[in-house]
Amino acid sequence: MRLVEARYPLQDWARTMTPFEVLISTVLSQSTTVTNERRGFEALRARVGQVTPDRLAGVSEEDIARAIWHAGLARQKAPRIRAIAQEVRDRWAGRLDEILALPTNRARDELMSLPGVGPKTADVVLAMSGGHPTFPVDTHIARIAGRWRLTRRKDYESIRAALERWTPPEKRKAWHLAIISHGRALCKARNPRCSDCPVRRDCDWYLRHRAPEGRGVAHKRGSSTKVKSASPLSAR
Numbered sequence: 328m329r330l331v332e333a334r335y336p337l338q339d340w341a342r343t344m345t346p347f348e349v350l351i352s353t354v355l356s357q358s359t360t361v362t363n364e365r366r367g368f369e370a371l372r373a374r375v376g377q378v379t380p381d382r383l384a385g386v387s388e389e390d391i392a393r394a395i396w397h398a399g400l401a402r403q404k405a406p407r408i409r410a411i412a413q414e415v416r417d418r419w420a421g422r423l424d425e426i427l428a429l430p431t432n433r434a435r436d437e438l439m440s441l442p443g444v445g446p447k448t449a450d451v452v453l454a455m456s457g458g459h460p461t462f463p464v465d466t467h468i469a470r471i472a473g474r475w476r477l478t479r480r481k482d483y484e485s486i487r488a489a490l491e492r493w494t495p496p497e498k499r500k501a502w503h504l505a506i507i508s509h510g511r512a513l514c515k516a517r518n519p520r521c522s523d524c525p526v527r528r529d530c531d532w533y534l535r536h537r538a539p540e541g542r543g544v545a546h547k548r549g550s551s552t553k554v555k556s557a558s559p560l561s562a563r
């Protein structure tokens with residue numbers, strides 16, 4: 328992870344956003360690309376002025392759907408966004424900060440009680456806006472966790488638990504962002520660019536599928552030679 332972090336400077340996309348904006352942006356990002364999510368979010372902001380619970384609860388689903396069209400699935404996301412806005416306004420006086428001030432598991436439960444908010448969306452808000460030590464798992468992270476053999480399980484909670492086991496709490500947000508960058512730049516779903524990858528010598532997938540020596544390739548570490556097996560996330 329030292330190599331991955333060095334390769335991708337931290338890009339904290341949530342740095343200038345309110346927790347509520349991060350929540351809405353994450354809902355918009357479901358099943359679409361970052362570019363289209365950003366276009367949808369900016370159009371929504373242009374439509375309502377400020378992305379706040381009050382503003383979004385005060386416009387119609389049709390208006391929201393028209394604004395977020397670029398982000399895809401607008402007919403499903405618009406009612407969800409409006410319902411979230413209403414709940415946050417009515418149950419939390421419009422302040423997500425109150426949820427984020429709770430202990431992590433309680434905050435997660437409260438976020439997941441909002442309409443259409445699942446574990447991934449909750450974890451993104453907790454990590455990006457609340458400073459909670461969660462490790463949100465997106466499609467890039469799930470793929471790379473599999474390639475690095477951090478877990479053989481495919482379900483969200485197992486992958487998250489494995490990543491949190493391997494990762495110091497204070498590093499989870501930074502490593503979440505770094506691994507996503509790595510997935511976008513090199514470790515793509517199809518045809519990963521292993522020849523450019525700084526961690527290929529520590530990557531189980533590379534060693535099994537692409538290394539010239541084939542499976543179980545031997546590595547020299549210092550003066551000793553041993554078969555590679557450890558997970559790269561164990562390197563701190």
Ligand code: SF4
Nearest residue numbers: 514521524527530533
């Ligand atoms: S070596 Fe290939 S599969 Fe492994 S992390 Fe790098 S790009 Fe991904």
